[in-house]
Amino acid sequence: MHPSANRFCLRVGLSIALFCAVGGILRAATFEISIKSGLVTNALDARLVVLVSSTNRPEPRLNLDDADSRGPFAFGRDASNFNSGQSLTIDDTATASLNHKPSQIRPGRYFVQAVLDASTDLHYLNSGGNLASDVKEVRINAGQTPIKLELSKRISDDPPAETEYVKFIKVQSRLLTEFHGRPIYLRAGIILPRGYANAPEKKYPLWINIGGYGTRYTDVARRMRPESRFRPAWIAADASAMIYVVPDGAGPSGDPYQINSANNGPYGDALVQELIPAIEKQFRAIGEPRARVLGGTSTGAWVALALQIFYPDSFNGAWVSSPDPVDFRAFELVNIYEDDNAYVNRHGEERPSIRDLNGDVQTSMRREVQMETVLARGGDWTLSGGQWGAWNAVYGPRVADGKPTPLWDSNGKINRAAAEHWKKYDLRLVLENRWSELSPKLRGKLHIWAGDADEYFLNNAVLLLSEWLSDRADGKGFAEISFGVGQGHGWMGISPQELIKRIYASTQGEGLRGSK
Secondary structure, three states: OOOOOOOHHHHHHHHHHHHHOOOOOOOOOOEEEEEOOOOOOOOEEEEEEEEEEOOOOOOHHHHHHOOOOOOOEEEEEEEEEEOOOOEEEEOOOOEEHHHOOHHHOOOEEEEEEEEEEOOOOOOOOOOOOOEEEOOEEEEEOOOOOOEEEEEEEEOOOOOOOOOOOEEEEEEEOHHHHHHHOOOOEEEEEEEOOOOHHHOOOOOEOEEEEEOOOOOOOOHHHHHOOOOOOHHHHHHOOOOOOOEEEEEOOOEEOEOOOOOEEOOOEEHHHHHHHHHHHHHHHHOOEOOOHHHEEEEEEOHHHHHHHHHHHHOOOOOOOEEEEOOOOOOHHHEOOEOOOOOOEOOEOOOOOEOEEEEOOOOOEEEEHHHHHHHHHHHOHHHOHHHOOOHHHHHHHHHOOEOOOOOEOOOEOOOOEEOHHHHHHHHHHOHHHHHHHOHHHHHHHHOOOEEEEEEOOOOOOOHHHHHHHHHHHHHOOOOOOOEEEEEEOOOOOOOOOOOHHHHHHHHHHHOOOOOOOOOO
16 A cells, blocks of 8 residues: 555545634635647547645645645546647536535635646556646635636656666566557666675675555655665665665556556566566676565555565565555455445444544545545546555456456445455465465565554554464464554564665575575
8 A cells, every 4th residue: 555645535634624624615616727738739538637735835736645634625527638729627516525526615725736637558647748737826715716727737757867876767568568559668766786886797686675555666766865764774884785676656557566467467477577687687686586575665565575475486585564455354444255335334334444543533435435536537436546446456357348347336335256356466365375385485585564553454454464374383483574562554663774684684595585
C-alpha cells in the first residue's frame, strides 16, 4: 500500500471537517475549464478533475498525497473529444469526493486547479502528458459566476538531472508491449555507491527497493538530497557498497505492483527478465541471484515479498516494513473469503479503513472508494489508478471488455468468483499451497517489520502469517517477523545504517542462502 500518507481520500475527509466548521452553505459553485490554444493537436478522451484546496503549498494536484487537513476537495467528469476552443463545466452533476457537491463548499478563500488525465500507459493524475491549469486563488461566494480555469501546461515526465550518484534507465519492454499492443516502457532510478566512478573494474550487489504506493522512479533524487536520512548512511566512509534501484510505481492501472497480472500484463517477468538484466549490464552489477536483494515499505514491502516468493531462484532475501495485506483473510479489515460486504462489517457498521495511532477512525472504505470514482473514467473505481483500483487490477480477473472484474459491486457486496482469482496473490496461501517447494528455497530470506498500530490495519495480516508459521512444526525460524508496540505504518526496528549492513552481508555468501 501507499506510504503512511498516500491516500488523498483521507485528506479530503479531514478537509470537509475543517471547512464545515466555518458554517454557511454556498448555493452555487461551478467551474468552466478550457484548453489553451495550440496545446493539443487532437481531441482527447480523458478524465477531467477539479481540485479545490485551502492551501497552495504544494499546489492542489500535488497535495493529494499530503497527510493533513488541507488536502483538496475533488470533482471529476469524463471529457469526450475535448479540444482547444471548447469548454467543459464541473458542477453538481460531477462525481464528487464523499458526495460533497461543489455547491456545498463553504464560502471562503481557496486555491483551485484543473487536471486532464489523458494518459493510458501511466494511469496517475500527475503522469507525464496530462494537462494541468495554473493554480488560481479565488474567493468562493454565493451566487458567483463560474470560475474559469485554462489547461495551459503539459505535465512533464522527464526525470531530473543526473548526478554523481543518481542515474536513470528506461527500456522498452517486449513482454509488456506484446501484451498491451503498444510500446510500454520500464523505468528505474539508480543510486550508485560511494567510489563507483573510481573503481571501473569492481562489480556490486543490487538492492532493489520498491517505494510506497505509486512511488515514481525519480524518487531516488529525493532520497539523495542533503537533508535526507538515507544519504549520509549511503555515502558514509564505512558504508557497504551496493547499487540501489527504485522501479517505477506507475502503470496502466496505477501502481503495477511489479508482478504478473491478468489486467496489467507480465510486469514480474518484465522486471526479472528485462529491466534487471539491463541495469546489471549498464551499471556493473554482479549479476548473480545471491547478489540481488529486495526491500520496500507498504506497497513496496508486499512487492518485495511477492517477487521473492514468486521468483525464489532470482533473489536472495526481502527486507520489508508494513507490507500490504500478506493474508487476504485480513485485507485491511475485510476477510475477502468470508465477509459478505466490503463496506459494512458483520455488526452492520461502516468498515473503517484508516485510523490514527490512538485508534480513532479517520475514514471508511466506502469513502475511500468514493474518492477513487472521482478520478476514474466513467466513474468506475476499478479504473481509478488509485489504491483500491490498483489492488483490484493486480489481483483480480479481467472481463471480456478488457476491464478488471470488481471484487465488489456498488453496494460493497463481495463477488465470490473474483475472490477466487485473488487467491493467486494471497502470499500466506501461496506459501501454504507450495510449502514443500518453497520452504527450502525461502527459509531465512523473509524479514518483516510491522507496527501493531498500523494506520491501515496491515499488522493484522502480518500477525496471521506469523501465527500460521508458528503453528507449523517446520515453520519456526522460517521468517524473521517483528512487531513494534504502539508503532504505526512504516515502522522498522533497525536504523538505515544497520539495514544497509545486514542487506550487504546477505549478498556475500557463496550461492543462495536457504537453497538446498
